[in-house]
Amino acid sequence: MNSTTDKVKGIANKVAGSVKEGVGKAVGNQEMEAEGAIQKAKGEVQEAKGKVKDAVESVIDKA
Numbered sequence: 001m002n003s004t005t006d007k008v009k010g011i012a013n014k015v016a017g018s019v020k021e022g023v024g025k026a027v028g029n030q031e032m033e034a035e036g037a038i039q040k041a042k043g044e045v046q047e048a049k050g051k052v053k054d055a056v057e058s059v060i061d062k063a
Contacts, residue, residue, distance in 0.1 A: 013043030
């Protein structure tokens with residue numbers, strides 16, 4: 001995956017996770033709330049991975 005794909009998938013997972021977490025909290029479903037929190041964290045990691053790839057590419061381009 002390229003950096004843009006990682007960042008887009010990360011953002012999508014963060015949004016979906018936040019929604020799932022909120023719905024779980026609203027309906028009192030702790031399992032759904034936890035799944036949402038995990039998905040949101042996964043999205044944050046994916047997005048960070050994309051940013052790291054961008055930084056590495058920038059360093060390589062300068063070399």
